[in-house]
Amino acid sequence: MAHLLQQKPDFIVLNNPYETLDKAAVSALKKQSLELSNAMPIVFIFNRQDDLLPIITHVITFKNIELK
Numbered sequence: 216m217a218h219l220l221q222q223k224p225d226f227i228v229l230n231n232p233y234e235t236l237d238k239a240a241v242s243a244l245k246k247q248s249l250e251l252s253n254a255m256p257i258v259f260i261f262n263r264q265d266d267l268l269p270i271i272t273h274v275i276t277f278k279n280i281e282l283k
Contacts, residue, residue, distance in 0.1 A: 216247065226256040233266055 233241045251257060252270040
């Protein structure tokens with residue numbers, strides 16, 4: 216993530232960011248995401264709704280490959 220942020224992107228896309236992380240790393244990434252959300256848009260792609268953060272303002276849901 217540090218390398219990505221050094222590039223000074225206009226926004227960030229995170230695809231299932233917690234999939235391979237342990238609990239401590241998930242907690243740290245959630246905290247960092249909350250802080251980053253004040254500075255730039257973040258697009259999250261999740262498989263589980265439990266991963267949604269309070270900073271998420273728009274949700275698109277797919278069910279059986281159809282937009283719901």
